[in-house]
Amino acid sequence: MTDQDRHGASAHPHDDASAPRAEVFRGPTEPPEHAVAPERHPQAPEPGAWLGTHYDQCFGCGEQRPEGLHLRVAAGPGVSVTAEFKVAEAHQGAPGLIHGGLLSAAFDEVMGTVSWLLRVPAVTGRLETDFLKPVPVGRIVHLRAWCVGQAGRKFYHRAEARLDGPEGLLVAKAAALFVGVKLEHFVTHGRQEDVQAVLEDPQRYRSLRAFDVNP
Ligand SMILES: CCCCCCCC(=O)SCCNC(=O)CCNC(=O)[C@H](O)C(C)(C)COP(=O)(O)OP(=O)(O)OC[C@H]1O[C@@H](n2cnc3c(N)ncnc32)[C@H](O)[C@@H]1OP(=O)(O)O
Secondary structure, eight states, X not given: OOHXXXXXXXXXXXXXXXSOXXXXXXXXXXXXXXXXXXXXXXXXXXXXXXXXXXXTTOTXXXXXXXXXXXXXXXXXXXXXXXXEXXXXXGGBSSTXXXXXXXXXXXXXXXXXXXXXXXXXXXXXXXXXXXXXXXXBTTOEEEEEEEEEEEETTEEEEEEEEEESSTTSXXXXXXXXXXXXXXXXXXXXXXXXXXHHHHHHOGGGBTHHHHTTSOO
């Protein structure tokens, strides 16, 4: 019995000639045909401006997290950002090498920060990472992230990580789908004592400022 016999007209369901092939083969992080080019908000920080930490307890950029990544993110041209962090002892997975999940966390943070240039609060829906080379402790990881398309509330981002600087060895790549949310998302779902602390001192959650909710 051939595959064709087992599955009917074609050997694989995706081989159905009547199916919209481009859509069938697209993954969730690939912008659909109807996606539009993202627009940098007119009041987005100028290219080169440091964006600073968005929340002092954030694992990615927070100043109050000694074991965190302490990413320093700067606005780039268009809808893009760059960032750097130094791989610390606490970031190890294998001896002397970064934990892969933490590299994904760095991608999550830097792609999340792209939202600042769009002025749309957004959360990660899906995040994919290609790990290309091992990353040793003590090295600087240089990250770049940019938006490649928007379809309604869905934002499609890309990012890359290089060793020691923007022209360094490419060690990892990422693609993500972020979904725009209302600020109520954070107020509703966050642990109430942390939400309350931020409401009492909004400076601790600078995203609020970035999104003009509490300028
Ligand atoms: C400055 C800030 C820096 C921050 C950096 C760090 C960023 C983060 O880590 S955020 C934390 C991690 N992410 C989360 O906690 C998000 C948890 N998930 C959620 O809250 C919800 O699933 C949420 C908000 C993403 C979507 O829920 P909801 O608002 O009900 O929208 P929903 O209708 O389900 O989805 C909207 C669209 O997105 C799509 N979508 C949602 N999730 C996914 C997914 N995982 N994969 C593919 N598509 C998805 C849906 O299919 C839908 O598409 P369409 O409009 O074409 O039908």
